[in-house]
Amino acid sequence: MSLAESCGAKIHFNHRVHQVDIDTNEIQFDVESKDEKQTYANHDLLIGADGAFSALRNAYVKKDRYNYSQHYIGHGYKELVIPPDENGDFSIKKEALHIWPRRNFMLIALPNTDRSFTCTLFLPFEGDESFEQLKTPADVRRFFEIHFPDTLSLIPNLETDFFQNPTSSLVTVRCFPWIHEDKNLLIGDAAHAIVPFYGQGMNAGFEDCRILAELLDETENPDWHELLKKYQHKRKINGDAVADLALQNFIEMRDKVADPEFLRRKFIEKELGKLFPEIFNSVYEMVSFSHTSYSEAIRSQHAQDILLEKVMQAGDFQTNLNNPSFQESLKNWMQEYHKAIKNIQASL
Numbered sequence: 408m409s410l411a412e413s414c415g416a417k418i419h420f421n422h423r424v425h426q427v428d429i430d431t432n433e434i435q436f437d438v439e440s441k442d443e444k445q446t447y448a449n450h451d452l453l454i455g456a457d458g459a460f461s462a463l464r465n466a467y468v469k470k471d472r473y474n475y476s477q478h479y480i481g482h483g484y485k486e487l488v489i490p491p492d493e494n495g496d497f498s499i500k501k502e503a504l505h506i507w508p509r510r511n512f513m514l515i516a517l518p519n520t521d522r523s524f525t526c527t528l529f530l531p532f533e534g535d536e537s538f539e540q541l542k543t544p545a546d547v548r549r550f551f552e553i554h555f556p557d558t559l560s561l562i563p564n565l566e567t568d569f570f571q572n573p574t575s576s577l578v579t580v581r582c583f584p585w586i587h588e589d590k591n592l593l594i595g596d597a598a599h600a601i602v603p604f605y606g607q608g609m610n611a612g613f614e615d616c617r618i619l620a621e622l623l624d625e626t627e628n629p630d631w632h633e634l635l636k637k638y639q640h641k642r643k644i645n646g647d648a649v650a651d652l653a654l655q656n657f658i659e660m661r662d663k664v665a666d667p668e669f670l671r672r673k674f675i676e677k678e679l680g681k682l683f684p685e686i687f688n689s690v691y692e693m694v695s696f697s698h699t700s701y702s703e704a705i706r707s708q709h710a711q712d713i714l715l716e717k718v719m720q721a722g723d724f725q726t727n728l729n730n731p732s733f734q735e736s737l738k739n740w741m742q743e744y745h746k747a748i749k750n751i752q753a754s755l
């Protein structure tokens with residue numbers, strides 16, 4: 408925010424958008440400490456970066472032929488804290504994404520700069536093992552004793568955290584268009600709220616910003632409608648792709664990471680990435696550690712499934728690596744894979 412201000416941005420706190428007229432860009436605000444609504448008008452361009460429950464998007468939804476869907480998954484989440492240890496240090500490994508997968512639910516922990524960890528319990532709202540069953544501190548303790556016994560010594564304020572922190576829901580929002588004429592646009596979660604299981608929601612928003620900034624850099628006096636159309640065209644398929652990837656990764660995190668076959672596949676993916684760095688990058692690496700677009704990543708999944716199935720069916724990967732006939736087959740499979748990826752890239 409300081410950087411934005413140094414570039415000329417003016418920040419108004421405690422102004423909640425009540426209503427937007429998308430044709431005139433007139434905005435009505437509820438302002439804390441003022442009884443009457445404040446109206447601001449005459450904006451050339453309005454950027455709705457107001458999150459999953461965007462007020463600008465609410466105005467779009469009322470338009471004719473506006474496509475909109477929101478879907479809540481059956482799970483909610485609750486945040487808990489692992490504080491630093493008695494020496495003020497991280498109490499578990501800080502370089503890892505910690506996951507306690509339990510098939511239909513899971514606990515994860517991510518490190519913070521103050522050496523604590525934020526733990527998040529993802530659990531169904533209803534059912535046998537669910538938030539609705541955890542009504543008392545004793546219920547919560549029993550649940551953790553059964554499912555996450557090794558975390559009890561790490562989360563000293565389990566019961567307090569649990570009942571003080573909200574149980575929050577998880578929504579996927581898809582909508583189209585993301586723009587209205589040359590007047591306004593949606594960006595970030597306002598355009599594509601996703602479930603958090605790929606850790607990509609904020610990154611996807613920053614990618615929207617990067618693409619918009621690149622388009623702005625391309626011309627000095629842009630045709631705004633054309634520019635916004637290009638922004639939307641480039642980003643919508645990626646918003647959809649990351650929404651799907653995030654939903655898929657929930658199943659991977661809570662269920663598959665406990666499956667030895669899945670872990671074998673992950674190991675082979677890593678090895679293939681080392682052996683063929685120019686050709687192979689796992690979908691996970693594409694999404695998390697590269698600038699490969701989400702749409703390319705999700706479309707590469709099928710080609711990777713075919714490749715990995717062949718490699719895994721051939722037997723023990725490490726033993727096979729010393730076998731000349733396997734080496735030859737692997738080379739051919741990699742060539743086929745490479746061709747498939749080139750086709751995907753050409754189609755985007």
Ligand SMILES: Cc1cc2nc3c(=O)[nH]c(=O)nc-3n(C[C@H](O)[C@H](O)[C@H](O)COP(=O)(O)OP(=O)(O)OC[C@H]3O[C@@H](n4cnc5c(N)ncnc54)[C@H](O)[C@@H]3O)c2cc1C
Nearest residue numbers: 422423424456457458462595596603606607608609610612
């Ligand atoms: C549990 C969880 C874990 C996550 N983990 C990750 C992660 O590891 N990595 C990652 O990249 N992303 C993660 N995300 C997603 C990430 O938090 C969001 O994608 C990101 O914050 C979206 O940024 P945004 O600026 O578009 O919207 P927001 O961060 O939601 O910001 C919107 C802003 O608009 C304001 N606003 C809303 N309505 C109005 C209104 N009517 N008037 C005025 N102002 C308004 C809000 O107060 C807020 O300041 C996670 C999300 C959740 C729920």
